[in-house]
Amino acid sequence: MRAMSTKLKVWWAVITVLVLVxxxxxxxxxxxxxxxxxxQLNLGTFWPKTWTTTNYEQILTGSAKxxxxxxxxxxxGISLISTAIAVVLATLAAYAIARLDFRGxxxxxxxxxxxxxxxxxxxxxxxxxxxxxxxLYDTWLGLIIPYLSxxxxxxxxxxxxxxxQIPWELEQAAQVDGATPWQAFRKAxxxxxxxxxxxxxxxxxxxxxxxxVYGISLTSxxxxxxxxxxxxxxxxxxxxxxPTGAISAAAVVVTIPVVxxxxxxxxxxxxxxxxxxxxx
Amino acid sequence: xxxxxxxxTQRTSGRPPKVVRSDRARAEGRLGWMLAGPAFxxxxxxxxxxxxxxxxxxxxxxxxxAPADRKFVGLNNYGVVLTDQVFWDAMGVTTFIMIVSVVVxxxxxxxxxxxxxxxxxxxxxxxxxxxxxxxxxxxxxSAFAWFYAFDINSGFINHWFAWIPGVENLNWFAHxxxxxxxxxxxxxxxxxxxxxxxxxxxxAQVPTELEEAAEVDGATWWQRFTRVLIPNMKAAxxxxxxxxxLDAFRIFDNVFIMTNGANGTRVLSxxxxxxxxxxxxxxxxxxxxxxxxxxxxxxxxxxxxxFKVDLASARGSS
Numbered sequence: 001m002r003a004m005s006t007k008l009k010v011w012w013a014v015i016t017v018l019v020l021v022x023x024x025x026x027x028x029x030x031x032x033x034x035x036x037x038x039x040q041l042n043l044g045t046f047w048p049k050t051w052t053t054t055n056y057e058q059i060l061t062g063s064a065k066x067x068x069x070x071x072x073x074x075x076x077g078i079s080l081i082s083t084a085i086a087v088v089l090a091t092l093a094a095y096a097i098a099r100l101d102f103r104g105x106x107x108x109x110x111x112x113x114x115x116x117x118x119x120x121x122x123x124x125x126x127x128x129x130x131x132x133x134x135x136l137y138d139t140w141l142g143l144i145i146p147y148l149s150x151x152x153x154x155x156x157x158x159x160x161x162x163x164x165q166i167p168w169e170l171e172q173a174a175q176v177d178g179a180t181p182w183q184a185f186r187k188a189x190x191x192x193x194x195x196x197x198x199x200x201x202x203x204x205x206x207x208x209x210x211x212x213v214y215g216i217s218l219t220s221x222x223x224x225x226x227x228x229x230x231x232x233x234x235x236x237x238x239x240x241x242x243p244t245g246a247i248s249a250a251a252v253v254v255t256i257p258v259v260x261x262x263x264x265x266x267x268x269x270x271x272x273x274x275x276x277x278x279x280x
Numbered sequence: 281x282x283x284x285x286x287x288x289t290q291r292t293s294g295r296p297p298k299v300v301r302s303d304r305a306r307a308e309g310r311l312g313w314m315l316a317g318p319a320f321x322x323x324x325x326x327x328x329x330x331x332x333x334x335x336x337x338x339x340x341x342x343x344x345x346a347p348a349d350r351k352f353v354g355l356n357n358y359g360v361v362l363t364d365q366v367f368w369d370a371m372g373v374t375t376f377i378m379i380v381s382v383v384v385x386x387x388x389x390x391x392x393x394x395x396x397x398x399x400x401x402x403x404x405x406x407x408x409x410x411x412x413x414x415x416x417x418x419x420x421x422s423a424f425a426w427f428y429a430f431d432i433n434s435g436f437i438n439h440w441f442a443w444i445p446g447v448e449n450l451n452w453f454a455h456x457x458x459x460x461x462x463x464x465x466x467x468x469x470x471x472x473x474x475x476x477x478x479x480x481x482x483x484a485q486v487p488t489e490l491e492e493a494a495e496v497d498g499a500t501w502w503q504r505f506t507r508v509l510i511p512n513m514k515a516a517x518x519x520x521x522x523x524x525x526l527d528a529f530r531i532f533d534n535v536f537i538m539t540n541g542a543n544g545t546r547v548l549s550x551x552x553x554x555x556x557x558x559x560x561x562x563x564x565x566x567x568x569x570x571x572x573x574x575x576x577x578x579x580x581x582x583x584x585x586x587f588k589v590d591l592a593s594a595r596g597s598s
Binding site for chain 2: 012020029030046093095097101102105112117119120121123126127132153156206210212213217227231242248254258259265266
């Protein structure tokens with residue numbers, strides 16, 4: 001029995017190491033590349049021979065600053081605004097779907113499903129043309145609007161599923177106590193639903209943050225171009241230099257906050273969702 | 281809720297409960313549409329309107345380089361696209377990427393889901409956090425990470441695997457097969473966490489008694505897997521497969537970053553992008569966009585009619 005459990009332990013250790021390598025190796029490789037000297041990029045080693053922050057200086061204060069910093073601002077601003085709009089609309093819609101009995105409920109859900117599988121590239125061609133005509137091309141609003149096609153459907157589905165698990169007796173109690181449906185929603189349900197809304201906002205934000213097709217198609221300058229699109233337009237410090245280091249550094253800068261959010265997101269799922277609903 | 285309302289009204293008033301309920305139902309319907317209406321309208325505005333516009337534009341010969349020459353050509357653009365070998369090549373590559381990546385993701389995702397399902401509690405948290413890392417990475421960043429790792433100049437893969445004949449000086453992005461290998465690897469790496477979490481949710485719904493009963497009856501591990509687990513998870517598997525298939529069919533970011541369509545890796549989305557945004561041929565680009573949209577509908581139709589995937593119920597329960 002003892003030998004068996006040791007064997008099992010080794011087995012699980014091997015599996016864990018394999019999963020960790022799978023999940024982390026590509027991330028580590030781009031982090032390692034971001035610390036390499038531009039002249040040592042072609043050594044073919046995994047880790048840098050000489051560690052340097054040159055690439056970070058280049059994107060934060062150096063020659064690539066004007067490419068990267070506006071893109072970072074655009075990405076954060078546009079993703080946050082479209083997430084906020086989507087979550088507000090989706091919260092209202094998901095409440096109605098989870099709680100109220102009305103005709104067209106399935107229609108709303110089916111539409112959300114249809115929109116979420118819609119090929120983005122099919123929307124881009126007409127929007128490209130229209131945005132150029134009405135002046136939305138290369139503006140924040142010109143990306144916020146199409147981003148709703150990414151953030152809104154997933155928000156509705158996630159929230160509707162979450163709202164179905166909420167202890168609704170509290171709302172009934174509030175209504176029995178004389179609250180209107182709207183008051184019951186605001187006073188009894190919103191505090192319970194907040195963790196789910198927050199989680200949904202994170203998921204929607206990731207999706208907007210991840211967008212590339214809209215980003216390269218509907219912008220042309222640093223006025224609205226988000227980070228993923230900007231990465232594709234990076235150039236080296238000189239025309240003989242590959243932008244590998246700068247791109248890797250920029251990739252790390254935009255990845256670390258999201259990975260931190262993923263960790264917070266986990267804690268949110270485990271304690272926030274389950275305990276938050278009970279403790280209020 | 282309605283039964284409670286009903287009993288309350290029966291207690292407090294002599295009116296037939298049916299009338300009261302329909303009053304309430306009407307108010308509820310109004311409130312429902314007041315709350316869900318804005319989201320519904322926005323969703324239609326950002327997708328239905330553009331696709332209708334694309335259908336309209338696809339009937340015209342229309343280039344932004346010569347907007348004055350715009351004229352109605354009927355279905356001519358579709359004829360041009362559908363008789364062009366470039367379109368069918370792109371269709372072939374896209375379908376190949378979709379099938380290979382979904383199959384690999386399903387196998388790998390299942391393995392990860394089983395590992396997380398069986399792991400002891402302290403390990404499970406670590407494993408779940410680890411596999412959520414790829415999920416949190418931007419697709420473009422994943423594409424660059426894989427591209428630089430395999431790049432003949434800056435990559436470490438050729439050095440690590442130099443002992444395999446032919447790898448040391450292999451330029452991965454100079455050939456169709458090897459380019460597609462890296463593109464699919466990046467795609468699989470980034471999206472397998474999603475599929476494995478969906479499958480994990482499915483695994484959790486299989487009653488443990490079923491597996492235990494099979495074990496008592498002397499079923500092997502493989503028999504328990506194929507006869508008990510898989511049949512009981514069919515819905516979760518089908519939904520995961522359909523979602524990933526549709527996603528993979530729209531692949532764009534990885535291809536754009538790694539090869540930009542060189543060496544026979546141009547996928548349909550990239551073809552549409554090149555036609556409309558790079559060459560400004562709105563008419564032809566719209567036709568490709570509409571065809572791509574029809575392909576997605578066709579995949580959905582096949583999945584729902586042939587494989588009886590119930591998207592709504594499965595998605596809602598997960």
